Amino acid sequence: MKITRRDAIALSVGASASVYARSRARAEFDGPLFNTAEGLDEFWIASDAYVYGYPLVTMEMTRRVMTNVVAPEGSRAPMGQFVRSRTYPDASFRDVTAPNADTLYTTAWIDVGKEPWILAIPDMKDRYFLFPLLDGWTNVFQVPGKRTTGTAAQSYAITGPGWNGTLPNGVKQYKSSTNLVWILGRLYCTGTPEDYAAVHALQDQCTLVPLSSYGKTFAAPPHQVDASVDMHTAVREQVNAMDSIAYFTLLAKLMKSNPPAAADAPAVAKFAKIGLVPGQDFDASKFDANFVKRIPQASVDRIMLQIKINKAIKNVNGWIFDTETGVYGVDYLNRALVTAIGLGANRIQDAVYPITLKDADGNAYEGTNKYIMRFAKGRMPPVDGFWSVTMYDPKMFFVANPINRYSISPRQHLKANPDGSVDIYIQNISPGADKEQNWLPAPPGKFVLMLRMYWPRETPPSLIDGSWTIPAVKKVS
Numbered sequence: 001m002k003i004t005r006r007d008a009i010a011l012s013v014g015a016s017a018s019v020y021a022r023s024r025a026r027a028e029f030d031g032p033l034f035n036t037a038e039g040l041d042e043f044w045i046a047s048d049a050y051v052y053g054y055p056l057v058t059m060e061m062t063r064r065v066m067t068n069v070v071a072p073e074g075s076r077a078p079m080g081q082f083v084r085s086r087t088y089p090d091a092s093f094r095d096v097t098a099p100n101a102d103t104l105y106t107t108a109w110i111d112v113g114k115e116p117w118i119l120a121i122p123d124m125k126d127r128y129f130l131f132p133l134l135d136g137w138t139n140v141f142q143v144p145g146k147r148t149t150g151t152a153a154q155s156y157a158i159t160g161p162g163w164n165g166t167l168p169n170g171v172k173q174y175k176s177s178t179n180l181v182w183i184l185g186r187l188y189c190t191g192t193p194e195d196y197a198a199v200h201a202l203q204d205q206c207t208l209v210p211l212s213s214y215g216k217t218f219a220a221p222p223h224q225v226d227a228s229v230d231m232h233t234a235v236r237e238q239v240n241a242m243d244s245i246a247y248f249t250l251l252a253k254l255m256k257s258n259p260p261a262a263a264d265a266p267a268v269a270k271f272a273k274i275g276l277v278p279g280q281d282f283d284a285s286k287f288d289a290n291f292v293k294r295i296p297q298a299s300v301d302r303i304m305l306q307i308k309i310n311k312a313i314k315n316v317n318g319w320i321f322d323t324e325t326g327v328y329g330v331d332y333l334n335r336a337l338v339t340a341i342g343l344g345a346n347r348i349q350d351a352v353y354p355i356t357l358k359d360a361d362g363n364a365y366e367g368t369n370k371y372i373m374r375f376a377k378g379r380m381p382p383v384d385g386f387w388s389v390t391m392y393d394p395k396m397f398f399v400a401n402p403i404n405r406y407s408i409s410p411r412q413h414l415k416a417n418p419d420g421s422v423d424i425y426i427q428n429i430s431p432g433a434d435k436e437q438n439w440l441p442a443p444p445g446k447f448v449l450m451l452r453m454y455w456p457r458e459t460p461p462s463l464i465d466g467s468w469t470i471p472a473v474k475k476v477s
Helices: 004-016 015-023 040-064 193-205 235-241 244-257 263-273 294-304 332-342
Strands: 104-113 119-120 134-135 139-141 154-159 172-175 180-188 205-212 313-316 319-322 372-373 384-394 422-427 437-440 448-456 474-477
Touching: 040 180, 040 235, 040 263, 040 294, 040 332, 104 193, 139 172, 154 235, 180 193, 244 294, 294 332, 313 437, 319 332, 384 437
Parallel strands: 154 172, 422 437
Antiparallel strands: 104 180, 119 154, 119 205, 134 139, 134 180, 313 319, 372 422, 372 474, 384 448
16 A cells, blocks of 8 residues: 655645635534535535545555455455564565554454454563554554553453453453454564564464454465455555545445444534435435535545644644544544555554654755754653654655665664764765764655654653654754
């Protein structure tokens, strides 16, 4: 799945002023200005419905692609089976944008509509890990992991919205509000051969079985590949290319097994006017045919423009990050934005991923220049997990370089300056043997930087409360 943050930001900058003004005015679902002309009210209701359903439709289309294989293979596996990433990708990797070199993934898609599934996690021996569970609307409804549940062995029953029953002793219930659940496990790994082996052993001990097979020998049923699934076009492009009728028809179908939250009732009640009612098929006879092609384009514009206008988006020293990921409440526009540019985002208490495209002077990064990111003494990223700065090309892929270093972190044993500050040298050519320890190689052309902060601290100094700020990246004269 190729979701490019650069594209999202480019869209936000390139939009017309009129669209920008319209998006600001429509930041909330109501607005008397848009109810004056005949038919315009229905247009905005349809656009609101499109934005509202964007996460659920995208999750389903992603699931189809990621599970459409006979057996686990690369970054894909059939429903109910784990994908176990064994190594960090290199610069040739093109399957997913913004790959990381900090954690190895152990992920799976499950349907809890028929019965619960039991997730068992082994003793992680104090290793950092997290297994966020996402419902069909992309809300992270539970996060077993070192921060929340510790690192001892643990087992969970993931149950659907209508399930009631008895669970085995020692198994804790995690109730999903939807039948569709995405398990996005991550295990910290240093990337050395020895640590790869240790993490592989832990991955292999993670198990996932339906409740009816718990305590028994379980063999996953054979899976048939669906030839109708587009395995080549990026999921976001597939979703955005749907006309309104196809989009709302699929959304209505998905809402039958993935019901809206109770807090969504006021917004959802309005959608009946265009034929979208929870639990029912989409009634296209109530939908204005003139909206079929216009709704997707206008709605995607509104979603992408949230980068510039949504209160949840912060821009500090040129670093942009979303402060409300994983749990969205009724901020449907922000939820849709995170779906578009970072599907599967964690709660901010678990991880935050600030990104920067411009230096301290507001200029785009160029590999022909030299840059320094300086952390003052005692002002390294405040985390209880770990942090890294990753280098990407404009398409959000790793950058080939002579030392095969795609990110930099304390794993490189960063060398401090005499005053205790730490400089990261960001440039295309080596800064010299005495500084290579702190070198993040850049391509000869444009690039993008991402700061990953796992388990960011919530007490000062903290990025979350604003008592710690990310230093700007400065061009060296």
